[in-house]
Amino acid sequence: MTMPEPFYITTPIYYVNDVPHIGHAYTTIAADVLARWHRLIGEKVFFLTGLDEHGQKVQQAAAKAGIAPQAHCDQLAPQFQTLWQKLAISHDGFIRTTDAQHQTVVQRLLQKLYDAQLIYRAEYTGWYCTFDERFWTEKDVDNGLCPDCQxxxxxxxxxxYFFRMGQFQQRLLDHLEANPSFIRPESRRNEVLGFLQKPLEDLSISRPKSRLSWGIELPFDADYVTYVWFDALVNYISGLEYLPPQPSVERLWPATVHLVGKDILTTHAVYWSTMLMALEIPLPHAIFAHGWWTVNGEKMSKSRGNVVDPYAVVDQFGADAFRYFLLREIPFGQDGDFSHESFIGRINSDLANGLGNLLSRTVTLIQRCCQGIVPSSHPSEVTELETELQAAAESLIQETMPHHVRRIEFNRTLEATWGLIQLGNQYIDKTAPWVLAKDPANAKRLQTVLFHAAETLRFLCLAAYPFMPNTAEEMARQLGLSHDFSQALLKNPIAWGDGGSGATVVKGKALFPRIETPAAQSPAKPHPEASTPASKDEDDLIGIQDFQNVELKVAKILAAERVPKSSKLLKLQVDLGTEQRQIVAGIGKKYSPEDIIGKTIVVVANLKPAKLMGVESQGMVLAAGDQEVQGLVTFEDVDIHPGTKVK
Ligand SMILES: [Zn+2]
Known part of the structure; x- marks a missing residue:
């Protein structure tokens, strides 16, 4: 039997010249999802993150604060560590480049390259940018300004001292050629190939102490410290020498994947790869470069005051909503835009109305109809609906999710997961357990339905765990499952019906309470023009105020049935986003109940309740037609969540 490959994943080590922001959180959350998934399927995982603490900018930031560089680093380190705790990051190692063990490794590797004559000393003259700590050539510099930071x-x-990087250019090109998935995604690989079309120069790996003292001293010249990138990149292997529970550097290296932002791809793909070649150490399997976040369409910057503070977001909306949004909104690898509206939209539609609703309905129905015990399925009651639900859940866990997670396609994984959530909600709408519950003759059918709803959630709980660990724990608790997520719960395939039945559900608070935005809360305010009373001649026209008095909202039809003894009336249960309402509508000649379940319609939400054929109606649906109804007002092509105002 062969040992499974361990899964070694890294984030860049973050530069401690400033507090953590959304970009740091993004990479770290992505790495965490991968780490959690690989642990869940039973792989040995090592997840390394940490801090890059040397260099000019750290020295400058410390000087500005009037403290020693080490004290500055010691102050900032807990800010990162606390944030990772808040974001439920499950890293196995946290490295700081000021760790004595790390410094020893850097010096050992430098000495090795020096002894092999792969490092040499030379005079260099060029244009130097203090901010970026780098030299530029004559042709790079425009008007005496740094091409990077101006x-x-x-x-x-x-x-x-220079590292003979240029010597490894062809070998690196050959490696890229032979390993198409070494740099991902494809577009980034092409950038690196483009970069390597120009001659690769040697890399200055030292800084004279006269201008920078905050760094690791060169082992062969005490007048110099190590260039910060050379120092930082080494963390990926130095960390393995002292951070894992047992020394397993041989087994863990080469890393499975380095996750990096696209701005530091070159340093990883070129500097790091050639350093490893020179050191005769195998290259990592993959380097994946992700995109950047803008805020409301603008680049994030302190001067614009639009920096997203991950601490504040998590305090207000919770870690899981933030984790979900960042990985769902855009394909990993592309740039994305963070806006309050899109974030709230996802919380309300996907999390509150989607996942939260499915859990809360299921738990409530099991409590109401089955004394709170998850029932068993009755084979005689299993229909196509149940078979379809089971097949969807099994293929999500056994095929779709492993496929996409391995390809680092987070948004695809989440789309598939939310496909199952939608199917689960539709299943409850179609089977209408609250109707079944009215007749004891339906007991077996009702139990079968509620079993299938609960079983779907048991599968969803596992699918959600890598992305939303706190939510998965709470789902398991409410479903009465004794899941220990630190165990490899997906090491062996889970089967439909091998857990869940007999568990006692616990009704808990809503997983994701809907966020009421000011627009949705405020009552319609009179439009300035509307305050002018209409003149006699305009009697047939109404002011905007009259229209605004009618509260029109998007609603989703959850259930429909005919009102007994009426050919025209249907009794609908609709989801209004914040509540469920019963509406009796005269649309029964045009539509049968099964045609309209699941449709998104428009209702008048502030109509006084009335009784039609003795059945209470709490609103009115909008439909076309005078005597005979010809069609409902619906939304076909767009996914609009219930409760949205129509104006
Ligand atoms: Zn610059």
């Missing part, structure tokens, strides 16, 4: 550059000549 700050003034200065002519500087100094002796430095």
């Amino acid at each position: 700050r003034p550059v200065e002519q500087l000549g100094e002796n430095n």
Whole structure:
């Protein structure tokens, strides 16, 4: 029997010149999802993150604060560590480049390259940008400004140590050629190939202490410290020497995947790869570069004051909503935009109305109809609906999810998961357990339906766990499941019906309470023009106020049945986003109940309740037609969540 490959995943180590922001959170959450998934399927996982604490900008930030660089790092480190705790990050190792063990490894590797004559000393003159800590050539510099940050550059000549990076250009190209999935996604791979079309220069890996003292001293020249990137990149292997529970550097390296932002792809794909080649260490299996987040369509910056503070977002909306949004909104690899509206929209539609609703309905119905015990299925009662639900749940867990997670396609995984959630909600709408519950003759059917709803949630709980660990725990608790998510729960395929029945459900608070936005809350305010009374000549026209007095809302039809003894009336149960209402509508000649379940319609939400054929109606649906109804007002092509105002 062969040992399974361990899964070693890293984030970049974050530079401690500032507090953590959405970009740090994004990479770390993505790595966490992968780590949790691989643990769930029984792989040995090592997930490494940490901090890059040396270099000019750290030295400058510390000087500005009037403290020693180490004290500055020690102050910032807990800000990252606390954030990871709040975001439910399950890293196995946290490395700081000021760790003594790390510094020892950096010096050992430098000495090895120096002894192999892969590092040499030379005089270098060029244009230097202090901010970016790098030299530029004459052709890069425009008007005396740094091409990267637009700050003034200065002519500087100094002796430095150089790593013979250029010597490895062809080998790197060959490696990229032979390993198409080494750099991902494809577009980023092409960028690296483009970069390698130009001659690859040697890399200065030292800084004279006269201008930078905050770094690791070169083992072969005490007048110099190590260039911060050389120091930082080494963390991916130095961390393995002292952070895992047992020394397993041999087994864990090469890393399965380095997750990085697209801005630091070159340093990883070129500097790091050639460093490893020179050191005769195998290259990582993959480097995946993700995109950047803008905020409301603009680049995030302190001067614009639009920096998304992950601490504040988590305090207000919880870690899981944030984790979900970042990975659902855009394909991993592309750029995305963070806006309050889209975030709230996802919370309300996907999390509250989708997942939260499915759990709460199921638990409530089991409590109401089955004394709170998850019932068993009766084979004689299993119809196509149940078979379809079971097949969808099994294929999500056994095929779709492993396929997409392995390809680092988070949004696809979540789309598939939400497909099952939608199917689950539709299943409850179609089977209408509250109707079945009215007749004891339906007991077996009712039990079968509620078993299938609960079983769907048991599968969903596992699918949700890597993305939303807190939510999965709470789902398991409400479903009465004794899941220990630290165990490899998906190591062996889970089967439909091998758990759940007999569990006692526990009604808990809503997983994701709907967020009421100011627009949805405020009563319609009179439009300025509307305050002018209509003149006699305009008697047939109404002011905007008259229209605004009618509260029109999007609603979803959850259930429908005919009103007994009426050919025209249907009794509908509709989801209004915040509540469920019963509406009696005269649409029974045009539609049969099964035609309209699941449709998104428009209702008058502030109509006084009335009784039609003795059945209470709490609103009115909008339909076309005078004497005879010809069609309902519906939304076909767009996914609009219930409760949305119609105006
Ligand atoms: Zn610059």
